[in-house]
Amino acid sequence: MSQEKKPVVAFLGPQGSYTHQATLDAFSHSNYSISPQVTIEDVFAAVQNGDAFRGVVPFENSSNGSVVFTLDLFADLHGKYSDILVCGESYVAVKHCLLGYAHSTEQNLTNRAAAPSHPDNASAKSMARPLSDLSNVKRLYSHPQAWGQCKAFLNTYVKHAERHDVSSTSKAAELVAQDKTGESAALSSIIAADMFGLDVLAKTINDRVENTTRFLVIRRKDSSTPPGSIPPSPSISNTTAVAPNGGKQGNWKTLITFTVDHANPGALAHCLSAFEKFGLNLTSINTRPSGVENWNYVFFVELKGRKEDGEEDGKVNGALKELEKVCRGYRWLGSWENRLIAT
Amino acid sequence: MSQEKKPVVAFLGPQGSYTHQATLDAFSHSNYSISPQVTIEDVFAAVQNGDAFRGVVPFENSSNGSVVFTLDLFADLHGKYSDILVCGESYVAVKHCLLGYAHSTEQNLTNRAAAPSHPDNASAKSMARPLSDLSNVKRLYSHPQAWGQCKAFLNTYVKHAERHDVSSTSKAAELVAQDKTGESAALSSIIAADMFGLDVLAKTINDRVENTTRFLVIRRKDSSTPPGSIPPSPSISNTTAVAPNGGKQGNWKTLITFTVDHANPGALAHCLSAFEKFGLNLTSINTRPSGVENWNYVFFVELKGRKEDGEEDGKVNGALKELEKVCRGYRWLGSWENRLIAT
Numbered sequence: 249m250s251q252e253k254k255p256v257v258a259f260l261g262p263q264g265s266y267t268h269q270a271t272l273d274a275f276s277h278s279n280y281s282i283s284p285q286v287t288i289e290d291v292f293a294a295v296q297n298g299d300a301f302r303g304v305v306p307f308e309n310s311s312n313g314s315v316v317f318t319l320d321l322f323a324d325l326h327g328k329y330s331d332i333l334v335c336g337e338s339y340v341a342v343k344h345c346l347l348g349y350a351h352s353t354e355q356n357l358t359n360r361a362a363a364p365s366h367p368d369n370a371s372a373k374s375m376a377r378p379l380s381d382l383s384n385v386k387r388l389y390s391h392p393q394a395w396g397q398c399k400a401f402l403n404t405y406v407k408h409a410e411r412h413d414v415s416s417t418s419k420a421a422e423l424v425a426q427d428k429t430g431e432s433a434a435l436s437s438i439i440a441a442d443m444f445g446l447d448v449l450a451k452t453i454n455d456r457v458e459n460t461t462r463f464l465v466i467r468r469k470d471s472s473t474p475p476g477s478i479p480p481s482p483s484i485s486n487t488t489a490v491a492p493n494g495g496k497q498g499n500w501k502t503l504i505t506f507t508v509d510h511a512n513p514g515a516l517a518h519c520l521s522a523f524e525k526f527g528l529n530l531t532s533i534n535t536r537p538s539g540v541e542n543w544n545y546v547f548f549v550e551l552k553g554r555k556e557d558g559e560e561d562g563k564v565n566g567a568l569k570e571l572e573k574v575c576r577g578y579r580w581l582g583s584w585e586n587r588l589i590a591t
Numbered sequence: 592m593s594q595e596k597k598p599v600v601a602f603l604g605p606q607g608s609y610t611h612q613a614t615l616d617a618f619s620h621s622n623y624s625i626s627p628q629v630t631i632e633d634v635f636a637a638v639q640n641g642d643a644f645r646g647v648v649p650f651e652n653s654s655n656g657s658v659v660f661t662l663d664l665f666a667d668l669h670g671k672y673s674d675i676l677v678c679g680e681s682y683v684a685v686k687h688c689l690l691g692y693a694h695s696t697e698q699n700l701t702n703r704a705a706a707p708s709h710p711d712n713a714s715a716k717s718m719a720r721p722l723s724d725l726s727n728v729k730r731l732y733s734h735p736q737a738w739g740q741c742k743a744f745l746n747t748y749v750k751h752a753e754r755h756d757v758s759s760t761s762k763a764a765e766l767v768a769q770d771k772t773g774e775s776a777a778l779s780s781i782i783a784a785d786m787f788g789l790d791v792l793a794k795t796i797n798d799r800v801e802n803t804t805r806f807l808v809i810r811r812k813d814s815s816t817p818p819g820s821i822p823p824s825p826s827i828s829n830t831t832a833v834a835p836n837g838g839k840q841g842n843w844k845t846l847i848t849f850t851v852d853h854a855n856p857g858a859l860a861h862c863l864s865a866f867e868k869f870g871l872n873l874t875s876i877n878t879r880p881s882g883v884e885n886w887n888y889v890f891f892v893e894l895k896g897r898k899e900d901g902e903e904d905g906k907v908n909g910a911l912k913e914l915e916k917v918c919r920g921y922r923w924l925g926s927w928e929n930r931l932i933a934t
Contacts, residue, residue, distance in 0.1 A: 310885040313659060313878070316739070392735055392756065396659070413735065413756035460885055516876070517867040524860040532888060533859070533876050535656070542653040542803055543931065545875060588886065 254281040255301035258294040261285055264418040264443050270338045270463040271304040286415070292321045292329045295466050302335070303466040309342065310460045312396040314534050318464075322581055323505060323546040325539035334503055334582030336465035343459070344390075344398055346406075346450040347421050347441050348433035350380040376401050376453040382433075385409050385449075389420035390435035398435055401453040409433070421446060465584075499586045500554035501531070502564055506571060506578035510544050515574065519547070522570035526563040528553050554583040597624040598644035601637040604628055607761040607786050613681045613806040614647040629758070635664045635672045638809050645678070646809040652685065653803045655739040657877055661807075665924055666848060666889040668882035677846055677925030679808035686795045686802070687733075687741055689749075690764050690783060691776035693723040693790040719744050719796040725776075728752050728792075732763035733778035741778055744796040752776070764789060808927075842929045843897035844874070845907055849914060849921035853887050858917065862890070865913035869906040871896050897926040 259271040261284025271282055283300065285291045294300035306315045321329060388402070388409045394417055395402065414420045421440035424432045433449060434440070441448050508515035523530055534548040556562035564583070571578050602614040604627025614625055626643060628634045637643035649658045664672060731745070731752045737760055738745065757763050764783035767775045776792060777783070784791050851858035866873055877891040899905035907926070914921050 309880075311880055311882075313880050316656060411756055413754055456882075456885075458885055510874075514867065514870065514872055516873045517863065520860065520863050521867065524857065524864065527857065529857055530859045531853075531886075532878055533890070535875055535877060537652075537654055537656050539654075539799075542799075542801055543874075547876070 256281045257302045258291045258300035259304040262418045265416050270340045296329050307464045308462045311456045331469045335467045336584045338463045343452045344435045347446040349430040350447040351384040378450045380449045385433045386431040394435040398453045400455050502583040503581040504549045506575040518574040523567045526567040599624045600645045601626050601634045601643035602647040605761050613683045639672045650807045651805045654799045674812045677807050678810045679927045681806045687778045689793040690789040692773040694727040721793045723792045728776045729774040737778040741796045743798045845926040846924040847892045849918040861917040866910050869910040
């Protein structure tokens, strides 16, 4: 296969981000041209307009919850991404580190260096301890999602540092590398430490060490599958989960959005009972503002099951027919193979 | 009433924030000691430990959705705030402005000054136009929630400015006031422009002009009501909504959290049908990670209705009994008078 003919996979960049890792796990460099994008919306746009064959976007973190930017793009209030479907998922273990220029190079720290800035908060919640003196750190940089994933460590050791939001954990490390005073530090991946020549000031500072992000693979409705080159859905990395039945009789997930008539009492319950009627297990529900009217919502339902192409008798197909009768509008956003096994 | 005996109302500060405005609407300075707190958790802690009689926290924005920090405190995974109940709500119209030092003082702008930095994005989505040349603005400061509320304006006029997250819109204005180069700007309230001597570079830059934030008033379970000094629930400001029936036979809202056994298919549907059985109108559903196990959630349900004290026959009481049979655990987080009328 020549360089020019490789299908493009767009992902939320930059290089070295967790989404990059998820992308490489699912799509090999030898078969695909991996293309970093600046925003999650850029990934959607690249897939929608056909510039990219697939896209990879973060969807949900096990500690911090949904990625609302991604939910809003799926809600698609302005009808810009009407051809986007989910076709796969990927799980990546997220291990944040605190990166910067070490104030002291001693590995054996004095008590002062490792002392919590707020001893009351230290109460066994943060398992990580600094590898360096952090008293010099005045500014922290990271992606907004990361703050919520490292609350205990941040509150215990660097509570008074000012937090600056940047577009990715990788970008955070890049910025910190430019500040030679050592007053800046980044919440980022250990890969980024190598990439930008930074010291690891603390390792695995997540509140939950099993912190995992789920990524979704998106495609256009009408996109074809190049013969023999694409796995049915991406593989998994760095988690205890493994693909169950190799895609043969594996279980499936489906994502659906719908809106209800808020003037109609019980409208939401009626919509949800459409799924119950067909014995479909709802695994999660999310809401986002509908954009139409204040305090109206777009509901996101994820369930176990698969919409069958061209069949009328599948459970999901049946539930969607039922849903259509009681909701204001709905959209099937794809069915894909489940890649998580409960441990 | 002497100064010392005034009940304390804790709110998410600083002075000049939208929460401050919500607090003043609900609690008058003459009857209460209004006390700004640094974080939402500080407000919960002040009420839980009895330092404050009431607390006021942001809960939901009409454009940007739920305030996840507040949801997580209600989810209360570590059992720190087990006595907190919601006892009221308040709506405040949010009108963000872009504040800074004007590069040009001309009110009649040249075409260049008002030109979108990304003309493709200008497509009638952002109704606000800059009052000043923004080409000089390199850094933006605001509270994380504000970015999502002003997407169209930001993408159109200041896409390439770097965004810095700070703890409040008021704090953002304070920081910007210190940068005399005019390269910094804040998404903040018009009140903050006066407070910090900044120019208004653009007015009402929200995507949705009817952008409104809902605040909740919290109390301790066992807190008493000082005779004659507290309204049944706070009043409303700056919205088209008005208090319906003066609290006599007005409608009520109730907030409930519950967890389900994820190994049991249909568990979520069973829990939700407990509410349907009693004809309760669910007005919103939210989920947050349960903190117990990855991909398990705490569900938040808000419904129209009221848990009756000491009664067994109320609809909400009935639904809670039913819920108890099918959920893993639940918590009633309070019932309060609805302060919103659909317009």
